[in-house]
Each structure stands twice: as C-alpha cells, then as structure tokens.
Amino acid sequence: MxxxxxxxxxxxxxxxxxxxxxxxxxxxxxxxxxxxxxxxxxxxxxxxxxxxxxxxxxxxxxxxxxxxxxxxxxxxxxxxxxxxxxxxAPHAHFHCETCATVMDVDLKGGEEPSKLLKLPRGAKIQKVEVEVRGQCPECARKEKQKDNL
Amino acid sequence: MxxxxxxxxxxxxxxxxxxxxxxxxxxxxxxxxxxxxxxxxxxxxxxxxxxxxxxxxxxxxxxxxxxxxxxxxxxxxxxxxxxxxxxxAPHAHFHCETCATVMDVDLKGGEEPSKLLKLPRGAKIQKVEVEVRGQCPECARKEKQKDNL
DNA sequence: ATATTATTTAGAATAGTTCTTGATAAAAAT
DNA sequence: ATTTTTATCAAGAACTATTCTAAATAATAT
CATH class of the missing domain: 1.10.10.10 (Winged helix-like DNA-binding domain superfamily/Winged helix DNA-binding domain)
Incomplete structure (x- = not known):
C-alpha cells in the first residue's frame, strides 16, 4: 500500500x-x-x-x-x-596556493600514514593528517608559460 | 678600541x-x-x-x-x-589530546615527507606538514592505570 | 641634515566558529 | 495516549586568534 x-x-x-x-x-x-x-x-x-x-x-x-x-x-x-x-580512505591533501583548490593525494604504498612515523613507544594515535601546500600541476604550468614570454 | x-x-x-x-x-x-x-x-x-x-x-x-x-x-x-x-629539520608533530603538549616526531628513514606521497606530476611543493593527534605514552599509561583499578 | 623606509604599539576590526536561548520535534516512560 | 525526557534547530550574540590601522619612533639611504 x-x-x-x-x-x-x-x-x-x-x-x-x-x-x-x-x-x-x-x-x-x-x-x-x-x-x-x-x-x-x-x-x-x-x-x-x-x-x-x-x-x-x-x-x-x-x-x-x-x-x-x-x-x-x-x-x-x-x-x-x-x-x-x-x-x-587514508590520504593526504594538496592545497594549491594559486587556485586555492584542495585535492586528495594518495600515500605511497597505500599505507596507513602512521606507519611513516617513528612514534614514541606507547603512544595512542587517533588520527594522522598529511597536508601539502604548493602549486598544482595546472597552475605551475601556467606560471611557467608566463615566465617564458 | x-x-x-x-x-x-x-x-x-x-x-x-x-x-x-x-x-x-x-x-x-x-x-x-x-x-x-x-x-x-x-x-x-x-x-x-x-x-x-x-x-x-x-x-x-x-x-x-x-x-x-x-x-x-x-x-x-x-x-x-x-x-x-x-x-x-623535517619532522612531524604529535599533539597529545590529554595533556595538550606538542612534541616533535621523526619520520621513518629521516626522509623528506614529500617522498611519502604520490604527488601529481608537475606539482610544486612548498611545504608538507604531518600532524598526529592522540595520547602521548605518559598519558596513555596513566589512563590505563586508572582503568585497572 | 633630510628623506625614505621599516618597525613598534595600542586598539579597532575581522572572520570563522561556538555558544545561548527559546521553540520544536522525536523518543521513551508512564 | 499523555507526559516526560532528550535531541534538534534557528537566530543572533559572543568568543578568540589573528590581522589591520594609524600614529609615533627609529634606522637607513640620500
């Protein structure tokens, strides 16, 4: 019904x-x-x-x-x-300083980010954040073009 | 002089x-x-x-x-x-949620953090930050003791 | 010396976020 | 089914880390 x-x-x-x-x-x-x-x-x-x-x-x-x-x-x-x-899923974030977008970036080996660290014995992890600042390929290319004029 | x-x-x-x-x-x-x-x-x-x-x-x-x-x-x-x-030096930061301290943590292999990522071809990196939240060994130990009473 | 530029300071302004309050609504208890 | 409890929502006030503004001061360059 x-x-x-x-x-x-x-x-x-x-x-x-x-x-x-x-x-x-x-x-x-x-x-x-x-x-x-x-x-x-x-x-x-x-x-x-x-x-x-x-x-x-x-x-x-x-x-x-x-x-x-x-x-x-x-x-x-x-x-x-x-x-x-x-x-x-575990991943990092790439932040482009030029176009201000944020995109996902995979970690090498698809590993848990905590495995990348020499953590002190006995520490309890709640979360790991990996952030990258820079220029995305597109913005880097555009800037290079401008410089070559 | x-x-x-x-x-x-x-x-x-x-x-x-x-x-x-x-x-x-x-x-x-x-x-x-x-x-x-x-x-x-x-x-x-x-x-x-x-x-x-x-x-x-x-x-x-x-x-x-x-x-x-x-x-x-x-x-x-x-x-x-x-x-x-x-x-x-390149390193990560561990933030203890219990005692609110921030301590340095080394990366495995002493590597550049950017080498841990599958970055898109052509991206320009300015900086990489790795942050961990959790409980430091001391606070984790104290809490465990409390639970065992 | 004078002009320019950088710096310091106090306080005002900003912006993202959280908090407060009262109203509404759903769930639990009777 | 009614009451009670608990959770939620909305509007706006409040909060807080930070940045900005303007005026005064100080260092450098001319």
Missing part, C-alpha cells in the same frame, strides 16, 4: 544518541556529491538550494556531528577555514 | 629588507630556548620577562617575519592557535 504520510528521514543512529535528521541527511548527501572539499559556508550554500530554511549554525552542527560519528572528515590546512571530505 | 655606545642588536638582514631588531632577536631567542612549541601568546609572556614594553601585536609580527625568513616554523594542528618551532 502507498504510504501517503511517509517519514522523510530514516531513523539511523549516529552514535551517542544522535539521529539522522533531514538536515544531517542533506548535509551528508551534499558533501558526498562534492569532490572539492567545501568549507562549512560552501556546504551551507549548496544545502540551501534544497532546504532554504536551514541555518549556517545547523550546517556547522551537522558537519560536526557527522565528523564525530566518523562518516565524514574535517580537513584543516594551516588556519584556513575547515573543509569537509567524504573520502574516508 | 672599546665601543662605549655599542648597538644592542646586530644588523642582520632577514631578507626583503627586514632587519634583526631587538624585539625580533628576543622573540627568536625565546623560541630557540623553548622546546614546547609555544603559541604566540605564550611567546609573548616569555618575552615580556625580558622586554616588558613589547606588545602582543609585535610578537605576532616578529614570529611572522621570522617564519617568512625561514628561520622558524609555524605549526598548526587542526584550527588550534598556531604554535612556533625552531627545529628546521
């Missing part, structure tokens, strides 16, 4: 008694369909297209909840605005 | 026409004698002991100038206040 008053969200538990609400669902979907590591404000703008009533504070709350639940990652490069990432 | 009116600072050029001023000298000395990766405010407090008239803005300026000159490093872990480090 057709459900004429279906609930719009599923009752997924995110841990710690957190629910998968419509707002969290849309924030999550927007992030998973983004490849550019958007900031909270950028996520906010994209979510607004589908849910105009949502507030920026809620987007911050949702992103934080999803990150604590471990289904998205918060990415920080220097002290720039935090960016968010749906790629849970 | 003895100089009876000696200048208190040397006229070192930091590049880009920047001078080694008394403030910058003291900020630099304080940082080099610190092993705990102090924040700008912590540097400010330590510098004040030797130069009470210095302002926090100047400490920020000095740290920035020294970092641009390449003789100190700015260290960021997540979006916490920036910390500063006089160790110019």
């Amino acid at each position: 057709p459900t004429h008053k279906r609930k719009l969200f599923n009752n997924i538990d995110l841990g710690g008694g957190h629910r998968m609400t419509p707002q969290r669902q849309i924030v999550y979907e927007v992030l998973m369909s983004s490849r550019d590591h958007p900031t909270a404000t950028e996520v906010f703008i994209r979510v607004q297209e589908r849910m105009p009533s949502i507030s920026l504070a809620t987007v911050y709350n949702c992103l934080d909840t999803l990150a604590v639940a471990g289904i998205v990652k918060q990415v920080n490069v220097d002290r720039e605005p935090s960016r968010y990432c749906g790629n849970l | 003895p100089t009876h009116k000696r200048k208190l600072f040397n006229n070192i050029d930091l590049g880009g026409g920047h001078r080694m001023t008394p403030q910058r000298q003291i900020v630099y000395e304080v940082l080099m004698s610190s092993r705990d990766h102090p924040t700008a405010t912590e540097v400010f407090i330590r510098v004040q002991e030797r130069m009470p008239s210095i302002s926090l803005a100047t400490v920020y300026n000095c740290l920035d100038t020294l970092a641009v000159a390449g003789i100190v490093k700015q260290v960021n872990v997540d979006r916490e206040p920036s910390r500063y480090c006089g160790n110019l």
Whole structure:
C-alpha cells in the first residue's frame, strides 16, 4: 500500500544518541556529491538550494556531528577555514596556493600514514593528517608559460 | 678600541629588507630556548620577562617575519592557535589530546615527507606538514592505570 | 641634515566558529 | 495516549586568534 504520510528521514543512529535528521541527511548527501572539499559556508550554500530554511549554525552542527560519528572528515590546512571530505580512505591533501583548490593525494604504498612515523613507544594515535601546500600541476604550468614570454 | 655606545642588536638582514631588531632577536631567542612549541601568546609572556614594553601585536609580527625568513616554523594542528618551532629539520608533530603538549616526531628513514606521497606530476611543493593527534605514552599509561583499578 | 623606509604599539576590526536561548520535534516512560 | 525526557534547530550574540590601522619612533639611504 502507498504510504501517503511517509517519514522523510530514516531513523539511523549516529552514535551517542544522535539521529539522522533531514538536515544531517542533506548535509551528508551534499558533501558526498562534492569532490572539492567545501568549507562549512560552501556546504551551507549548496544545502540551501534544497532546504532554504536551514541555518549556517545547523550546517556547522551537522558537519560536526557527522565528523564525530566518523562518516565524514574535517580537513584543516594551516588556519584556513575547515573543509569537509567524504573520502574516508587514508590520504593526504594538496592545497594549491594559486587556485586555492584542495585535492586528495594518495600515500605511497597505500599505507596507513602512521606507519611513516617513528612514534614514541606507547603512544595512542587517533588520527594522522598529511597536508601539502604548493602549486598544482595546472597552475605551475601556467606560471611557467608566463615566465617564458 | 672599546665601543662605549655599542648597538644592542646586530644588523642582520632577514631578507626583503627586514632587519634583526631587538624585539625580533628576543622573540627568536625565546623560541630557540623553548622546546614546547609555544603559541604566540605564550611567546609573548616569555618575552615580556625580558622586554616588558613589547606588545602582543609585535610578537605576532616578529614570529611572522621570522617564519617568512625561514628561520622558524609555524605549526598548526587542526584550527588550534598556531604554535612556533625552531627545529628546521623535517619532522612531524604529535599533539597529545590529554595533556595538550606538542612534541616533535621523526619520520621513518629521516626522509623528506614529500617522498611519502604520490604527488601529481608537475606539482610544486612548498611545504608538507604531518600532524598526529592522540595520547602521548605518559598519558596513555596513566589512563590505563586508572582503568585497572 | 633630510628623506625614505621599516618597525613598534595600542586598539579597532575581522572572520570563522561556538555558544545561548527559546521553540520544536522525536523518543521513551508512564 | 499523555507526559516526560532528550535531541534538534534557528537566530543572533559572543568568543578568540589573528590581522589591520594609524600614529609615533627609529634606522637607513640620500
């Protein structure tokens, strides 16, 4: 039989008694369909297209909840605005200083980043972040062209 | 002949026409004698002991100038206040979430961190930062002891 | 000496993020 | 089913690390 008053969200538990609400669902979907590591404000703008009533504070709350639940990652490069990432596989982030994009970079051997370090005996690792700043191939090429004129 | 009116600072050029001023000298000395990766405010407090008239803005300026000159490093872990480090050798930073200290960690093989990455062909690297969050051995031990009671 | 440039300082301004509050809604308990 | 509890949302205020502004000072170049 057709459900004429279906609930719009599923009752997924995110841990710690957190629910998968419509707002969290849309924030999550927007992030998973983004490849550019958007900031909270950028996520906010994209979510607004589908849910105009949502507030920026809620987007911050949702992103934080999803990150604590471990289904998205918060990415920080220097002290720039935090960016968010749906790629849970271990990887590094390359930040182009010219075009300001952030892209995923794989680690050699596909290894756990913690294996790259001489960690003190007994240390407990929660997360390892590898960040690269520089110029992406495209911007480096453009600059070289300009210099050769 | 003895100089009876000696200048208190040397006229070192930091590049880009920047001078080694008394403030910058003291900020630099304080940082080099610190092993705990102090924040700008912590540097400010330590510098004040030797130069009470210095302002926090100047400490920020000095740290920035020294970092641009390449003789100190700015260290960021997540979006916490920036910390500063006089160790110019390539290394990672371990941040203990329990006691909030930041310590240096060597990379395996003493390698350049950029060699650990599958960087896209043509990318230009400016810097690579490796940050670890977790619990230092001491705090991990203490917590284990507590659990065993 | 004078002009130029860099530096310092105090405080104002900025920006990303978090917090507060009251309202709403879902879940649990009765 | 009603009540109670707990979680969530929204708007805006508050917070905080940092940067900016403007005026004064000091060092270098002319």
